[in-house]
Amino acid sequence: xxxxxxxxxxxxxxxxxxxxxxxxxxxxxxxxxxxxxxxxxxxxxxxxxxxxxxxxxxxxxxxxxxxxxxxxxxxxxxxxxxxxxxxxxxxxxxxxxxxxxxxxxxxxxxxxxxxxxxxxxxxxxxxxxxxxxxxxxxxxxxxxxxxxxxxxxxxxxxxxxxxxxxxxxxxxxxxxxxxxxxxxxxxxxxxxxxxxxxxxxxxxxxxxxxxxxxxxxxxxxxxxxxxxxxxxxxxxxxxxxxxxxxxxxxxxxxxxxxxxxxxxxxxxxxxxx
Numbered sequence: 373x374x375x376x377x378x379x380x381x382x383x384x385x386x387x388x389x390x391x392x393x394x395x396x397x398x399x400x401x402x403x404x405x406x407x408x409x410x411x412x413x414x415x416x417x418x419x420x421x422x423x424x425x426x427x428x429x430x431x432x433x434x435x436x437x438x439x440x441x442x443x444x445x446x447x448x449x450x451x452x453x454x455x456x457x458x459x460x461x462x463x464x465x466x467x468x469x470x471x472x473x474x475x476x477x478x479x480x481x482x483x484x485x486x487x488x489x490x491x492x493x494x495x496x497x498x499x500x501x502x503x504x505x506x507x508x509x510x511x512x513x514x515x516x517x518x519x520x521x522x523x524x525x526x527x528x529x530x531x532x533x534x535x536x537x538x539x540x541x542x543x544x545x546x547x548x549x550x551x552x553x554x555x556x557x558x559x560x561x562x563x564x565x566x567x568x569x570x571x572x573x574x575x576x577x578x579x580x581x582x583x584x585x586x587x588x589x590x591x592x593x594x595x596x597x598x599x600x601x602x603x604x605x606x607x608x609x610x611x612x613x614x615x616x617x618x619x620x621x622x623x624x625x626x627x628x629x630x631x632x633x634x635x636x637x638x639x640x641x642x643x644x645x
Contacts, residue, residue: 403494403611407587409513419499426450430485446485455488460501494611495586515587523563527553527618529642539632553642555619563592576600579609579623589613597625618643
């Protein structure tokens with residue numbers, strides 16, 4: 373007999389208290405933008421982003437008026453609404469073939485920079501940077517994919533989610549789950565994610581579709597979303613990423629079985645089993 377999801381959640385609530393602290397829904401910071409970013413068609417231009425919470429450290433590889441490499445960095449802070457912005461710095465140091473001389477360092481403000489992520493995805497955006505006395509540059513940027521990243525394997529983890537938009541307001545609620553996860557990835561980018569919730573896998577849910585890769589992240593648009601509790605829907609699986617310990621991601625889907633207008637949004641993270 374398949375137990376209802378509500379029963380499984382109640383049973384797991386105490387065990388998942390710690391996982392809930394580790395897996396918050398990040399409404400303000402929707403994605404990790406750590407990656408190598410480029411502009412299409414400009415193979416020798418780019419910017420590296422490394423993100424720490426609400427701060428992005430950016431390193432540019434660009435060129436001066438003489439077509440020679442020039443070094444700029446920026447510290448960009450989330451403005452709480454739509455973009456990261458901060459100061460652009462120019463840096464000068466010791467010639468690389470000589471012993472390092474600390475006194476050679478010249479690090480000074482050189483302008484400003486702003487990164488505005490796309491509102492429709494997590495792999496595109498706009499970068500505007502101004503070098504004082506030189507000018508302003510505006511770039512449409514995107515994550516650069518360097519190599520295919522394997523996802524397949526067995527994992528165990530936790531999930532934090534929420535039902536919202538239900539016509540019956542009593543059906544809107546948050547939840548926490550624990551699961552085991554089987555990820556199967558084929559050479560043609562077909563993938564399936566099989567979640568078995570609860571200690572005995574009382575509820576089975578499977579997402580299946582075709583992966584698209586953008587830099588360090590995968591996504592599945594229009595994935596089938598089928599569960600043993602008769603859930604039959606399609607989902608967008610985004611922010612799907614390999615971590616040092618396992619895998620993490622996000623999905624959103626309409627869930628009419630639960631009630632009219634209901635949507636489910638969830639984040640999950642798992643370690644290798």
